[in-house]
Amino acid sequence: MIFTTVVANAQRGTEINLWPEGPNTDSGDPTDMAKVTVFLPDEKRATGRAIVICPGGGYDHLAFEKEGTLWAPLFNSMGIAVAVLKYRMPHGNSGVPLEDAEQAMRLMRRMAAQWHIDTEQVGIMGFSAGGHLAASAATLFTSDANRPDFQVLLYPVILFDTPHGTRNNLLGKNPSSELIERYSLEKQVTPNTPRAFVVLAADDRTVPAAHSLKYCLALTENKVSTMLLMYPYGDHGFGCQDRFAFKNQWLSELEHWLHTF
Numbered sequence: 664m665i666f667t668t669v670v671a672n673a674q675r676g677t678e679i680n681l682w683p684e685g686p687n688t689d690s691g692d693p694t695d696m697a698k699v700t701v702f703l704p705d706e707k708r709a710t711g712r713a714i715v716i717c718p719g720g721g722y723d724h725l726a727f728e729k730e731g732t733l734w735a736p737l738f739n740s741m742g743i744a745v746a747v748l749k750y751r752m753p754h755g756n757s758g759v760p761l762e763d764a765e766q767a768m769r770l771m772r773r774m775a776a777q778w779h780i781d782t783e784q785v786g787i788m789g790f791s792a793g794g795h796l797a798a799s800a801a802t803l804f805t806s807d808a809n810r811p812d813f814q815v816l817l818y819p820v821i822l823f824d825t826p827h828g829t830r831n832n833l834l835g836k837n838p839s840s841e842l843i844e845r846y847s848l849e850k851q852v853t854p855n856t857p858r859a860f861v862v863l864a865a866d867d868r869t870v871p872a873a874h875s876l877k878y879c880l881a882l883t884e885n886k887v888s889t890m891l892l893m894y895p896y897g898d899h900g901f902g903c904q905d906r907f908a909f910k911n912q913w914l915s916e917l918e919h920w921l922h923t924f
Contacts, residue, residue, distance in 0.1 A: 676700035676735060676747070681766045690751040690759045697763040699746040699770065702735035703778055710742035711781030712921070714815070715767045715800075717748050719791030719900070722760065722832035725749060730790040730817075730902055737903075741918060744780055746771055750796065755835035757842060764800045765809035772808060786813035786857070790902065791870060792829045794819025795848065798878065801859070802851035811857050813924070815917065818863045818899055821874040823847040852881040858888040860920050862913050864897030890920050 681697040718730040731747040750763040789797025794816040804810040882889040901907035
């Protein structure tokens with residue numbers, strides 16, 4: 664009920680071009696521009712925390728509302744600033760989405776004073792292929808400026824050891840072994856990977872549970888604080904939909920987790 668109420672009262676966000684002078688890497692589609700839509704909480708409620716949201720879509724399209732803007736009111740109600748990322752499709756140029764996600768992280772920190780953000784409380788969230796992008800940002804970061812402070816992953820794609828649509832769209836149909844290794848994110852976890860909150864359904868037919876389980880195992884082996892919620896049913900793409908029987912439970916767990924650090 665709370666989630667429904669805050670969604671109904673959602674404000675319009677502010678759209679910002681991430682690369683006003685052009686991106687570093689060409690995606691192959693000049694009409695596809697990376698942007699963020701920023702939603703800020705009331706200043707009196709702001710906690711200093713912020714989150715970049717990466718919608719899913721198999722690196723082929725974006726579920727921008729269902730796995731993006733729909734979440735802004737919920738986080739704003741908790742005093743958390745939100746940037747919903749419209750990342751560019753890679754068309755086989757594997758570095759493109761991550762480049763956009765890292766730029767979004769830098770933007771949030773660069774605007775920290777103006778947007779009442781704590782630069783050490785900027786996290787990332789992703790769904791399905793967007794979960795792969797969020798986990799890429801959490802494991803492949805190159806500096807403190809683009810390192811997330813926490814990660815929230817819903818039914819994320821993690822494993823790239825065998826071909827599937829998400830891998831093909833990101834790496835192409837005949838990727839090198841080096842690219843496969845780099846984007847097999849369970850292999851990229853280190854003790855410096857940020858804390859994680861991971862949610863999935865055991866009966867997911869699109870992204871099998873092994874993706875999340877192997878990632879969480881790698882996190883725990885590296886002593887990274889991890890919370891894993893695996894529900895018995897719900898399939899793929901449930902997000903905050905009412906069809907998911909455990910919706911209220913997992914949202915409550917997320918809010919509680921966010922208050923533990």
